[in-house]
Amino acid sequence: MMAQILDGTAIARALRTRVASEVADFVGTTGIVPGLATVLVGEDPASQVYVRNKRQSAVAAGIRDLHRHVDADVDQETIAAIITELAHNDAVSGILLQLPLPGRLDSKRLINLIPPMKDVDGLTTLSAGLLARSEPGLRPCTPSGIMSLIDATGIDLDGADAVVIGRSELVGGPMARMLLDRNTTVTTAHSHTRDLAAVTMSADVLVVAAGVPGLIGAEHVKSGAVVIDVGIHHSENGLVGDVRFDEASKYAGWITPVPGGVGPMTIATLLENTLIAARMQAARPV
Ligand SMILES: Nc1nc(=O)c2c([nH]1)NC[C@@H]1CN(c3ccc(C(=O)N[C@@H](CCC(=O)O)C(=O)O)cc3)C=[N+]21
């Protein structure tokens, strides 16, 4: 049996179309055009590609594009002032500070200058706390997009075994929490896990966000599992993930490709969060 492909490109396109139509309705009823402010520091080529994709997708969905690009040698106070200006700017519904930042900048302090209602990346300490308590709030885009992918398979998550590899603040941490909120039995594995295959072989849902190219192969995948590959690495053979696709797809029931899996869902979810943010601010201004 070969796995069915979880086509993130197609599922993200459908989500972007739905968001675009809801944005048009929102503009019609409120007169407010949602705005997304992306903040890019420096010239990292991958970050430039991602930010360009986010801006283009926003415009295509009827969201206003407010971009700030600052030099790599910017100091902490300058970028703090930019974020504070965006925080008070009524044209801005959502603020996304593209990561990683140059190491001498204090990312956490800068992210926490984003008001919770404009935190479309779900990365502030407050948004993380709301998720930890299962209270309503903006959720990080990648795990939220992955939940949409898993739901597209139609599998029943209640009582299922889920394994997340990785515990980052951007992906693995919030992913485990969101799967728990859907009543799965969640295990988090990471670089210190002794016997990875022993843990992953029971997974009905396996989310791989380890940042290690080709970490997961045939010996890790339970028959029929949903396998989500968050990894994205440049290699001689183009982009590859954390999962050896050729091997894992022989056993998985569903599997995401790289590219065309999680990446497009991250961007579509960012647009969804920007609309949610605009709705919150229309109801109760920041
Ligand atoms: N504050 C912040 N929020 C983020 O959400 C964030 C971030 N910083 N820093 C970096 C990571 C990475 N990320 C991706 C988004 C889209 C694709 C994407 O569209 N990938 C395409 C391929 C793109 C390509 O060709 O390189 C795909 O997988 O099909 C990938 C990765 C968001 N991130």
Ligand SMILES: [Mg+2]
């Ligand atoms: Mg890790």
